Amino acid sequence: MPVIDLAQTGLRELNAALHSQGSGTNETLWEVLNPRGSHAVAVGVNAPIAVEIKGSVGYYCAGMNREASVTVYGSAGPGVAENMMSGEVRVKGDASQYAGATGKGGLLIIEGNASSRCGISMKGIDIVVRGSIGHMSAFMAQAGHLVVCGDAGDALGDSIYEAKLFVRGAVKSLGADCIEKEMRGEHLHALQALLNRAGIVDVKASDFKRYGSARKLYNFSVDHADAYG
Amino acid sequence: MCGIVGLFLKDKELEKQLGQLLSSMLATMCDRGPDSAGFAVYGAPQDGRAKITVQAADPDAAFAGLDSALAKRIGADVAMHRKTTHAVLSLPADRAVAARDALRADHPAVRVMGVGDVIEIYKEVGYPTDVVQRFGLAGMTGTHGIGHTRMATESAVTTLGAHPFSTGADQCLVHNGSLSNHNNLRRDMVREGMRFETENDSEVAAAYLTAQMDKGLSLGAALEKSLDDLDGFYTFVVGTKTGFGVLRDPIACKPAVLAETDQYVAFGSEYRALVNLPGIEAARVWEPEPATVYFWER
Missing domain, CATH: 3.30.70.100 (Alpha-Beta Plaits)
Known part of the structure; x- marks a missing residue:
């Protein structure tokens, strides 16, 4: 197992080594030591490998991730798993602003809390947060699921498209065009599957409420024809 | 973009190391603000x-x-x-x-x-590590200190445009962000008799807090009031003779990390700034909430 100590090795060297891994690589488990809040750790990995980061990271960790499974044994700075395509990113601690922003696929699990703008403009990524999320989360969220076991801050789902939001605790306020929706069987099923994948067993899917788009903002409405100019 | 660091000591034993710790914290924030730097140290x-x-x-x-x-x-x-x-x-x-x-x-x-x-303030144009070395921050002692690395947006790269700003006795403020109503506020305060040294938006924030405290408000209450009157983006770290405060605007785009142990309260624009502090692994580390005043007083 390659072990890369960022106290000895430069970040570019680490990321170049990770980028050189292809789909059939034998080096399937990597360990990164002493990240000490570094930016862009394990960004752009494109191979089915596991990367274990032993400590807290700064901006953009595991951004653009494809296929890899990245675990942060600490907290993550702004933009963790930003624009993720596939694979899995797990943060053992908290995540800062815009976790999972614009993500197209894969699963992001935050075992602590996420701060503001979690899942902003998400486009298919699934995000599971064990704790709570901050304000303006899922802003303009287009597709995918955001699961929050704790509470959500102000303006959840403002200007949301078709992403599905599940919150177990309190929602401080809903953003424009975001409403509570009926939790049907298929939603409970999808939510349970996400909780299972995240390894969360002490929380019941039936305790959550579902939120989504009222579809009044992004659809053409003949009643508002004059306003479109 | 700018970088902020702050350290408020609870443990007297660490006071000898204040300058050295603050200097090491500031060095990690050079790339957030390479054009000038400054710091305030509260000594004996x-x-x-x-x-x-x-x-x-x-x-x-x-x-x-x-x-x-x-x-x-x-x-x-x-x-x-x-x-x-x-x-x-x-x-x-x-x-x-x-x-x-x-x-x-x-x-x-x-x-x-x-x-x-007790306050001493030093600030100059130049790369932050060079600036703090010139003034010998690493050798300074004290109870608390605040440092700033500047990437200028709202006024020129000059010594007076660097942070911290001090507009009242033993008070100082550093700012990451930009205020949008500083010209109006400055005009109002000039009418009330306050003097300004620069066209800088952050000086207005400092003067605003000084004016509120002159009216009898505590630093915490003055920060609370600023949420109603200051418009723009900001993360502020402020110091008084015995206090240390942190405030982020309601949108909270500008990054901030706080850490607290039995020995200290520390602020960094990023976690990187805190990694060399003693006992950081066991510290309570969190991101301050938007529009929430954090304030410690000795």
Whole structure:
């Protein structure tokens, strides 16, 4: 197992080594030591490998991730798993602003809390947060699921498209065009599957409420024809 | 983008290391603000004495005989300790206001950086590690300190545009962000008799807090009130003689991390700034909530 100590090795060297891994690589488990809040750790990995980061990271960790499974044994700075395509990113601690922003696929699990703008403009990524999320989360969220076991801050789902939001605790306020929706069987099923994948067993899917788009903002409405100019 | 660091000590044992710890924290924030840097250190009080930190573009000329001229003018002894472009004037506390007025009237080449019982403020244009080395931050001691690395957006890259800003005795403020209503606020405060040294938005925030505290508010209450009156993006870290406060605007785009142990409270724009602090692995580390005042007082 390659072990890369960022106290000895430069970040570019680490990321170049990770980028050189292809789909059939034998080096399937990597360990990164002493990240000490570094930016862009394990960004752009494109191979089915596991990367274990032993400590807290700064901006953009595991951004653009494809296929890899990245675990942060600490907290993550702004933009963790930003624009993720596939694979899995797990943060053992908290995540800062815009976790999972614009993500197209894969699963992001935050075992602590996420701060503001979690899942902003998400486009298919699934995000599971064990704790709570901050304000303006899922802003303009287009597709995918955001699961929050704790509470959500102000303006959840403002200007949301078709992403599905599940919150177990309190929602401080809903953003424009975001409403509570009926939790049907298929939603409970999808939510349970996400909780299972995240390894969360002490929380019941039936305790959550579902939120989504009222579809009044992004659809053409003949009643508002004059306003479109 | 700018970088902020702050350290408020609870453990007296660490006071000897304040400058060294703050210097190491500031060095990690160079890339957030490479054009200038500054810091405020709250040192040990000297009975009955006040300190005035001054700066000059041509210090050899401006500081020559400054102590004796000032002593004569205010009728009290003045001791001067020079550090490159800055000097700290020590004088009887009850003559501090007179000394400040005399500096303004008689020594236009000398700029006052800060006044108080314990505060010393140093700031200059240049790469942050060079700036702090020039002023010997690593060797300084004290109870708390605040540092800033600047990437200028709202006013020119000058010494006076660097942070911290001090607009009241033993007070200072550093800012990451940009205010959008600073011109209006400055006009209002000028009408009320306040003086401004720059066109900088952050100086307005500092002066606003000073004005509120002059009206009797605590630092915490003044910060609370600023949420209603200041418009724009900001993460502020502020210091008073005995206090240390943090405030983020309601949108909270500008990054902030706080850490607290039994020994200290520490602030960093990023976690990177905190990694060399003793016991950081076991510290409570969190991102301060938007529009929420955090305030510690000794």
